[in-house]
Amino acid sequence: MEMKAIKVNKALDEAIPMQEPIKVHEAMRYSLLAGGKCVRPILCMAACEVVGGDESLAIPAACAVEMIHTMSLIHDNLPCMDNDDLRHGKPTNHKVFGENTAVLAGDALLSLAFEHVATKTRNVTPQRVVQAIGELGLTVGSGGLVEGQIVDLASEGKQVSLTELEYIHHHKTGKLLEAAVVCEAIMGGGNEEDVEKLRSYARCTGLLFQVVDDILDVTKSSDELGKTAGKDLMTDKATYPKLMGLEKARQFAGE
Amino acid sequence: MEMKAIKVNKALDEAIPMQEPIKVHEAMRYSLLAGGKCVRPILCMAACEVVGGDESLAIPAACAVEMIHTMSLIHDNLPCMDNDDLRHGKPTNHKVFGENTAVLAGDALLSLAFEHVATKTRNVTPQRVVQAIGELGLTVGSGGLVEGQIVDLASEGKQVSLTELEYIHHHKTGKLLEAAVVCEAIMGGGNEEDVEKLRSYARCTGLLFQVVDDILDVTKSSDELGKTAGKDLMTDKATYPKLMGLEKARQFAGE
Numbered sequence: 355m356e357m358k359a360i361k362v363n364k365a366l367d368e369a370i371p372m373q374e375p376i377k378v379h380e381a382m383r384y385s386l387l388a389g390g391k392c393v394r395p396i397l398c399m400a401a402c403e404v405v406g407g408d409e410s411l412a413i414p415a416a417c418a419v420e421m422i423h424t425m426s427l428i429h430d431n432l433p434c435m436d437n438d439d440l441r442h443g444k445p446t447n448h449k450v451f452g453e454n455t456a457v458l459a460g461d462a463l464l465s466l467a468f469e470h471v472a473t474k475t476r477n478v479t480p481q482r483v484v485q486a487i488g489e490l491g492l493t494v495g496s497g498g499l500v501e502g503q504i505v506d507l508a509s510e511g512k513q514v515s516l517t518e519l520e521y522i523h524h525h526k527t528g529k530l531l532e533a534a535v536v537c538e539a540i541m542g543g544g545n546e547e548d549v550e551k552l553r554s555y556a557r558c559t560g561l562l563f564q565v566v567d568d569i570l571d572v573t574k575s576s577d578e579l580g581k582t583a584g585k586d587l588m589t590d591k592a593t594y595p596k597l598m599g600l601e602k603a604r605q606f607a608g609e
Numbered sequence: 610m611e612m613k614a615i616k617v618n619k620a621l622d623e624a625i626p627m628q629e630p631i632k633v634h635e636a637m638r639y640s641l642l643a644g645g646k647c648v649r650p651i652l653c654m655a656a657c658e659v660v661g662g663d664e665s666l667a668i669p670a671a672c673a674v675e676m677i678h679t680m681s682l683i684h685d686n687l688p689c690m691d692n693d694d695l696r697h698g699k700p701t702n703h704k705v706f707g708e709n710t711a712v713l714a715g716d717a718l719l720s721l722a723f724e725h726v727a728t729k730t731r732n733v734t735p736q737r738v739v740q741a742i743g744e745l746g747l748t749v750g751s752g753g754l755v756e757g758q759i760v761d762l763a764s765e766g767k768q769v770s771l772t773e774l775e776y777i778h779h780h781k782t783g784k785l786l787e788a789a790v791v792c793e794a795i796m797g798g799g800n801e802e803d804v805e806k807l808r809s810y811a812r813c814t815g816l817l818f819q820v821v822d823d824i825l826d827v828t829k830s831s832d833e834l835g836k837t838a839g840k841d842l843m844t845d846k847a848t849y850p851k852l853m854g855l856e857k858a859r860q861f862a863g864e
Contacts, residue, residue, distance in 0.1 A: 370751075373751070375751070375756055375759045375760055375763075377759060378751055378755060378756065378759045379751055382751065425716070426716075429712055429713070429716060432709075432712065434707075434708035434709045434712065435709050435712070452689075453689035454687075454689045454690050454758075454762055455759065457684055457687065457689065457690070457712065458684070458755045458758055458759060459755075460716070461680070461681075461684060461715070461716075461719060461749060461750075461754075461755055462749065462750040462751045462755040463750075464716060464719050464720060464749075465719060465723075465746050465749035465750045465753075465755075466746065466750045466751075468720075468723040468742060468745075468746050469742070469743055469745075469746020469747060469750065470746075472739050472740075472742040472743040472746060473743040473746070479735070480734070480735035480736040480738070480739045481735040483735070483739050484727050484735045484738050484739060484742075485727075487723060487724070487727040487739075487742060488724055488727040488728040490723075490724075491720050491721065491723050491724020491725075491727060491728070492724060494716060494717065494719075494720030495716075495717040495718075495720045495721045495724065496625075496628070496630070496633055496634055496637065496717045496721075498720075499716075500633060500713045500714075500716055500717040500720075501630055501633065503709075503713055504630045504632060504633045504710065504713060505630055507709055508630075
């Protein structure tokens with residue numbers, strides 16, 4: 355399992371070599387190679403193999419998913435957004451490189467994600483590559499990460515229902531995970547039925563993933579957690595533990 | 610000629626219908642449909658037709674180019690970047706919708722650009738679509754718009770050589786124009802030789818385009834120009850007129 359994460363991290367390292375202008379490449383690499391990248395690549399590549407594809411077909415799209423995920427972290431952490439100082443125990447991108455470089459590093463990563471799939475995928479029909487790019491695109495824009503973040507920002511300081519919370523998390527976390535799995539099923543040569551089965555499976559997994567993350571936020575200290583602990587409570591953001599109570603959220607995650 | 614711009618604007622309007630969450634779609638549409646979109650679509654679609662392709666093949670990629678261009682304007686205008694209040698005579702995106710929505714609207718437009726080419730292009734082989742997406746990707750990231758903006762930001766308040774200025778403008782303006790032309794030559798069914806010829810042609814055009822823009826900045830008032838006039842001089846940014854003197858820059862543009 356861990357081997358898959360290592361392979362993706364190696365491919366990510368090679369995808370963004372240090373070059374001029376140094377600062378933006380350094381900023382891109384700082385957040386992209388910050389570690390903690392296990393769940394998504396492993397799920398991704400498993401989806402490719404489940405439909406009978408070789409692991410190697412899955413790596414460029416797995417890299418793209420990590421690039422998109424990293425872009426959304428960098429932008430969501432900005433002072434004008436969630437204003438987060440720590441992530442995985444390290445200062446956030448804008449804290450180290452400044453706000454302007456952080457915005458640009460995110461833009462460059464987002465664009466590189468699509469370019470990388472288009473130019474680095476081998477032994478997959480162009481038709482499948484185009485289809486995968488379409489799926490990836492859906493996860494970012496106004497129906498994905500961006501939509502989730504807009505609704506999340508609007509929810510600060512307000513009473514949010516469980517349905518609204520699920521909506522936010524589905525868009526901010528679930529959709530990318532879902533697209534990752536779907537992309538890899540496409541890359542791996544899966545037929546339409548397989549792809550749709552895996553899409554449903556990934557939808558459930560994505561939700562679980564977020565509940566666990568929310569629980570970690572209230573129960574762990576900043577040191578263990580690597581992001582400002584309890585911050586979601588402080589800024590009065592909607593989380594599962596806040597809405598359901600910690601014990602119920604734990605139970606929900608257990609189920 | 611104008612008909613082409615009208616067709617692209619109609620396609621852009623349809624690409625982003627007003628829907629929930631309203632605020633981000635409104636922000637995307639505000640800057641994308643702000644008018645002034647003539648040069649790029651016309652050049653784009655001409656490139657498609659030059660190689661014998663029907664105009665309809667060119668429209669999705671022309672839309673993508675406008676989305677990428679708009680994203681870069683929205684992000685470059687942010688307070689942490691160039692801090693511009695006016696663009697085409699209208700308040701900039703963050704002035705109207707707030708910084709966080711402006712960042713997200715840019716992200717959504719960038720992602721939609723790639724998704725749009727992947728999902729809306731008709732009657733072009735998937736191989737050509739993948740190739741065009743790869744070309745578009747190169748214009749944004751660390752070798753394109755982002756690189757230009759990083760170097761541009763670093764140049765404020767410094768003495769910049771003409772070579773450095775050309776480097777900035779090539780990355781911030783020229784590369785997208787070049788990619789637009791190249792993409793459309795690919796979509797139109799051009800062979801490798803045609804595509805490379807058009808690439809060289811577009812490279813020259815892109816440079817000229819920026820010189821004219823710089824001259825307009827010093828000679829026109831804010832009212833005529835639609836952006837804070839003389840702002841490049843105020844912030845001591847490198848421009849052609851500053852480096853060459855206004856008369857020489859005019860002469861250079863004339864050539």
